[in-house]
Amino acid sequence: MSTQLPSRQEAEDLLYKEAALLDEWRLDEWLELLTEDATYEIPPTDVPEGDSRNTLFIIADDALRIRSRVKQLLGKAAWAENPHSRTRRMISNVRVVAAEGENILVTANFAVFRMRYESVDTYIGHYDYKLVRAANDLRIRERRAVLDNEALRPHGKISFIL
């Protein structure tokens, strides 16, 4: 039986919920949106189509590292996020692209603003998601944030969950 595609609204609901949880630093709840084997990647700005097995990425977290990242960010020793920055995510152009086995491919554009110490840094790009249906919910199995920024300048870092 082929995987039934969700409606765009169902995909949007998930992405908007995710954005709200991340902006509100409810990272433990955000983890509940991910599958057990979820990955989170940000390719380098000069090789946006790259493969993290042979290309130096900015972030290439497996499930273990995503959970460690969240634990660190919610602790006190992640100095780049202590105090936490303010973020505000604009998610748009959501498209349910195709089914690939049990995976549902969804893309969306993002503009994420990070405010800290009175600087505003803007991260612009698109997400490539692989979602799966678990019981009645959609879960995130792969989450790849591809930056349009040509360099992290003047951002200097991606210290929060982009």
Next chain:
Amino acid sequence: MAKSAESFIIDDQEAGLFRVNRRVFTDPECLAEERRRVFDKCWFYVGHQSEVPHEGDYRSRNVTGRPMILVRGDDSVVRVLLNTCTHRGSLVCRQKSGNARTFQCPYHAWTFNSRGQLVGVPGEDSYSDAFKRDDMALAAPPQVDHYRGFIFACFDPAADSLHDYLAGAREYLDLVADQSELGMKIVAGQQSYSARANWKLLVENSYDGYHGLPTHQRYFSFLSDIGVDMKGRDVAAPSYQKAVDLGNGHAVLEYQSAWGRPIAHWVAPFGEHRKSHFEEVRRQFDERFGPERARRICETSRNLGIFPNLVINDIMAITVRTFYPVSPDYMEVNAWALAPADESAEDSALRLDNFLTFLGPGGFATPDDVDMLESCQRGFANHEVGWSDISRGMKREHPSITDELQMRAFWRRWNQLMTEPQLKRARKAA
């Protein structure tokens, strides 16, 4: 050294005090002087030979603020060319990388070959006999050389050769370059980031063993969480460690480290299935270099600073990092991963995975370093507090990696370059 408010450093070896005037991090005039006395005088890393493997391969690079082209010509010679048309100035290469037989200026269509020679001028008959193509080749830095694949350029034609300039740093570049008999390569993917801080703060930070535990506590907790054995490998009290002044402002920390090293130091998170492979690689290093050198290559980590702004940190992976000031309180940083050219796909994936645990603008450490440097820069607004202290371990016979000998080596050389020409001019005037 006079302890006047105007001096850049206080280097009181008798008392064991070393101070750096915070003006060097904030003063635009100081940056203007640095551009003349440091960035126009020293050797600078341009790229690695592996980045232009084939004839015609090129990379656009910004070196000392100058746009340049690293290119392997059709004669297989690797050159560094200044990316500006000799006619009216436009960039002749607008791509970040690629392969080309020629670079054609888009403005008036002058064409240069991959050796930089001018080979095409539209309407050339309009020029007088005094106009010679040979005079109009793309310019190059007066000195370009390489050491074991690392390509450097220098804008001072009278400067020491690269070999002499690198001094004691050559031994440590060898420990990196010897990791493969087929040479090392830069892995695809450039980490292009920045910091709202003075560039010299990143020099200090890149081989600062003292900040390891407080700034990077989250990283060591992560290592512990994933099952790395931290006993006896505490970065604050490693079983083997040294800080070495390598001459000419270069310095290194070398130490036994807790983390695994993809070259041949296995740790539990790498997986039992890889253990025998790591032991086999280690045996090969023992055979090639003998047990002592093999141990250094495989087990010890190195934070190497090549004056003034090249960092090669051979730690849980190898990063090559260089950075330039845009203004006193803002720098641009570029970083790459270096790996054995003949590394298997599986080993390469493990290396990159290990790299990202700590390093880079999304790692579990580098963002906090950037944050600390930015924090220092903001703190400097309190200009009543005029000096930073770099005295740690100054009276110790064998400074440890948590001391600050390596930074003093940098600052002494930097101060020498920044002050010597003034003295010369003063003598001339007298």
